[in-house]
Every structure is written in structure tokens, then in C-alpha cells.
Amino acid sequence: MSNGRLSSLRRRWPLARWAVPVVLFAMLLPFLWLLQMSFKPTPLILEFPPRVFFVPTLEHYVGLWQAGFPESFVNSLVTSIVSTLLALVFGIPAAYALSRWTGRGRFGLGLGILLTRMAPPIAFTIPFFLAYRYLGLLDTRTGLILIYMTFNLPLVIWMMQPFFDAVPASLEEAALMDGAGYATVFMEIVMPMAAAGIAATAILCFLYAWNDFFFALILTRTDARTAPVAVVNFMNYEGWEWGKIAAGGSLVMAPVLVFSMLVRRYLVSGLTAGAVKG
Incomplete structure (x- = not known):
């Protein structure tokens, strides 16, 4: 230079x-x-010009507690964590099998799995709603967990396959020749080498389930209502409760921001590692 x-x-x-x-x-x-x-008192929320300095209040958070928001927050937490774990349990072995598949049709199968993730959610709304009504899964955590897992499975397979492709097959062959079983090779050799990809995939699956609004709105009513839907319920015909909306929105966004900051190293390293093969 x-x-x-x-x-x-x-x-x-x-x-x-x-x-x-x-x-x-x-x-x-x-x-x-x-x-x-x-934290702003209700009379000051829509004041213009807005005040920068004011006496903070917790009245909106107290109102959330009295309106049953904690139950919705717990519903979001449970459905997001369980659906993410199930998607990883079923998706990681499928991605590994697809990565080691040497026969014909591998590309077509992988493309088909990816296309199911690219379809708009509205295309599945009526079939899922009718099936859930018949099975009694409407307004249940189980119903949300199943649908989140269904939509996260293609994401897990698509993201994890490049990580397994990057694991040298010679390491697995050497372990097999030394007497190790297939389960041992997978759990003790392949999985640790793909740990960054697993972490990145788990983060994205959790964020998808946590931020979902569409399916939670259609498939729940009161018992399994999630936090994003609970926040929207403060927008009614009598008026929008801006204080509770702001408090609920802050509580919904805060865990995502904190969680993303804590695991940002794994997310960046996992995504960049999966983009390079060889």
C-alpha cells in the first residue's frame, strides 16, 4: 500500500x-x-413535544401483572425452549444422514426440505387449524410446540448439513476401525466438531418460536396465549393502552436482546463456519 x-x-x-x-x-x-x-406516566406518553426527563413509574408493569401477562410470558418461554430442543433432536441426525448420503436424489431431497421452510405460513393455517380442532390441540402448548418444531426442522437440517460436510470422513473411518460404534462416533467425534453450528441453529430456532405471532394468534385463545399476542390484546376498541403495550413490548424484547448479546460469539462463529467447506 x-x-x-x-x-x-x-x-x-x-x-x-x-x-x-x-x-x-x-x-x-x-x-x-x-x-x-x-416507565412514563400515562398522561405524558402522548405529550408533544415529548419529555426527556420525568418521574418514572411502575404502574404499567403492575398492570401487566394484574392482566395475566406473566402466564403468557411463561407460555412463550416453554413453547420456544421445548420446540427448539425437539427440532434439534430430530433435525441433527437427519442432517447428518443427508450429509453422509452418497446415493442419487440427495440434492432433490435437500431442496425439498428447504422448500417446505420457504412456504408462507398462511398456506398451512387452515389445515393446521382443522387438524388441531379435530385433535383437541387448539389453545394448548402442545399444539404450538408441534407447529414450531415442524417449521424449525427444515431450518435445522439445512443449517447443520454444511457443518457435517466439513467433518472429515476419515476421522469417522479411523474410529470405526478402532472398534467404536456408530453412536459413539456420532456423539463423541462428529457432534463436538459441529458444536458451533448447533449453537447457532438453536439460537435461530428459539428466536423464530419466541417471535412468532401469526400461529399463536390463530391457534390459541387464553390458556396457551403467548406474550406477543398478549401485548396486542391491549389494543382494543375502547382505546390503546400505550403504557401496557410499551411495558409488554419491552419485556418481550429484553430476553431476546440479552440472549443475543450473550451468545453472539457462538452465533457469528457458527454462521461463518457453516459458510466455508473443506
């Missing part, structure tokens, strides 16, 4: 250094605005 280009980069570096916090602040601004609204 020439001295002229190097000096040009040095002159531009201060601007690039400030660009990151500016962009980050712009991305977090809606959440920060929602968060301050959740």
Missing part, C-alpha cells in the same frame, strides 16, 4: 470510528424509546 493511500485511510478513520456507535444508536433507538415509554 502506498503512503498516499495509507495517509488517506488515517484521515478517514475518525469518521469510520464514529460511524459504528451512530449506527448502533440508530438501531437501538426504537427499543430505547419503547423502554422509556414503559
